[in-house]
Amino acid sequence: MKLSDMALKIRPSTTLSLSAEANRRKAEGVDVINFSAGEPDFNTPENIKEAAIRAINENFTKYTPYEGIYDLRKAVAEELSNDGLEYEPEDIVISNGSKHALKNAFSAIIDPGDEVIILAPYWNSYVDIVNMVYGVPVIVQTRKENLFKVSVDQLEEAFTPKTKALIINSPNNPTGAVYSEDELRKIADFAVEKDIYVISDEIYKRLIYSRKLRHTSIASLGKEIKERTIVIDGFSKSFSMTGWRVGYSASNRDIAQAIANIQSNSTSNVNSVAQMAALEALRGDKSEVELMLKEFQHRRDFIAQRISDIPLLSSILPKGAFYLFVDVSKLLGHEVKGVMLNDSTDAARVLLDHYNVAVVPSDAFGVKNYIRISYATSMRDIVEGANRIEKFVKRNF
Numbered sequence: 001m002k003l004s005d006m007a008l009k010i011r012p013s014t015t016l017s018l019s020a021e022a023n024r025r026k027a028e029g030v031d032v033i034n035f036s037a038g039e040p041d042f043n044t045p046e047n048i049k050e051a052a053i054r055a056i057n058e059n060f061t062k063y064t065p066y067e068g069i070y071d072l073r074k075a076v077a078e079e080l081s082n083d084g085l086e087y088e089p090e091d092i093v094i095s096n097g098s099k100h101a102l103k104n105a106f107s108a109i110i111d112p113g114d115e116v117i118i119l120a121p122y123w124n125s126y127v128d129i130v131n132m133v134y135g136v137p138v139i140v141q142t143r144k145e146n147l148f149k150v151s152v153d154q155l156e157e158a159f160t161p162k163t164k165a166l167i168i169n170s171p172n173n174p175t176g177a178v179y180s181e182d183e184l185r186k187i188a189d190f191a192v193e194k195d196i197y198v199i200s201d202e203i204y205k206r207l208i209y210s211r212k213l214r215h216t217s218i219a220s221l222g223k224e225i226k227e228r229t230i231v232i233d234g235f236s237k238s239f240s241m242t243g244w245r246v247g248y249s250a251s252n253r254d255i256a257q258a259i260a261n262i263q264s265n266s267t268s269n270v271n272s273v274a275q276m277a278a279l280e281a282l283r284g285d286k287s288e289v290e291l292m293l294k295e296f297q298h299r300r301d302f303i304a305q306r307i308s309d310i311p312l313l314s315s316i317l318p319k320g321a322f323y324l325f326v327d328v329s330k331l332l333g334h335e336v337k338g339v340m341l342n343d344s345t346d347a348a349r350v351l352l353d354h355y356n357v358a359v360v361p362s363d364a365f366g367v368k369n370y371i372r373i374s375y376a377t378s379m380r381d382i383v384e385g386a387n388r389i390e391k392f393v394k395r396n397f
């Protein structure tokens with residue numbers, strides 16, 4: 001019996017698989033430094049955990065409305081108003097993480113054969129999610145010289161009559177690039193002129209380290225662009241709540257209704273207890289969250305400096321998220337430990353097998369010649385991991 005064509009196209013999430021391999025080796029007693037994980041090492045803040053415990057003790061354990069509890073949708077709408085976005089609670093759907101919110105959003109707007117413009121380097125799941133809804137991913141390569149940001153000329157080139165949507169992810173995973181308001185305005189004008197949807201994945205919006213740059217949601221740049229944008233966000237990254245699985249979409253009412261209908265027939269509501277935890281994350285004390293942001297900034301500065309001090313490696317200082325995207329092209333074409341380094345996957349393999357450092361090779365993000373280092377891990381691991389990468393380069397090249 002044959003699996004569906006769609007199922008055969010879907011790859012396992014590379015980042016999750018790599019992180020699982022690193023953790024497996026760790027469990028076997030190997031001292032692996034795991035730079036591959038996309039999740040903060042911090043505990044979920046105490047007040048958030050307490051809200052969940054309270055919810056259990058108060059028996060808040062039944063089905064909730066499938067689109068999420070009203071109070072949480074209201075809190076999300078209020079939170080979005082800080083970004084200049086006016087949404088009603090009815091425009092918000094709470095989903096099982098932002099990955100699920102993305103799947104719902106694409107299910108709501110994509111017909112088979114519709115093209116979706118994805119900007120590389122991209123978060124690896126975009127391509128698979130678009131494939132899952134029978135859309136056609138159209139990859140546009142951004143350039144290092146443009147700080148990995150797309151130009152409207154490039155979008156024009158990729159556009160066809162079948163283009164239905166474009167994904168923007170700012171701050172970006174894996175590059176840490178953050179689009180300015182000006183840059184987003186040009187993209188918004190393009191989307192409005194071409195009459196396409198924009199999916200704006202803003203999951204790292206609270207993790208911006210530049211004083212000069214603040215987060216701008218493309219949906220805040222006018223009525224017409226807001227109407228065609230689906231904003232995606234979640235609690236995983238900035239509240240250290242990856243396992244709780246809470247995310248959301250904000251969109252016009254018709255799309256929100258379609259997303260809610262889809263969700264009502266697939267997963268139904270997000271875990272009731274996790275929703276109460278998410279409500280506390282938005283409404284409660286944020287001091288632990290602010291400390292995390294400071295710590296991320298400190299780690300970013302440290303790892304970026306260490307890597308830039310290593311000969312042959314280079315990177316652009318990330319403005320947001322918690323990844324450093326390192327150019328390893330100067331290492332390629334050499335043999336190390338009996339392995340010919342043809343691409344960054346080979347480099348990552350040698351780093352893991354011989355130096356016990358797990359990083360993500362950039363093929364996972366649709367580009368060649370880079371590795372992604374996640375600095376959402378302890379300072380001890382960052383210091384040790386940087387030492388090992390330095391040893392790898394200095395001893396072999």
Ligand SMILES: Cc1ncc(COP(=O)(O)O)c(C=O)c1O
Nearest residue numbers: 038097098099123173234236247
């Ligand atoms: C850009 C981006 N979007 C969405 C997600 C999904 O996050 P979650 O489903 O945990 O909310 C991730 C996680 O790595 C991500 O990096």
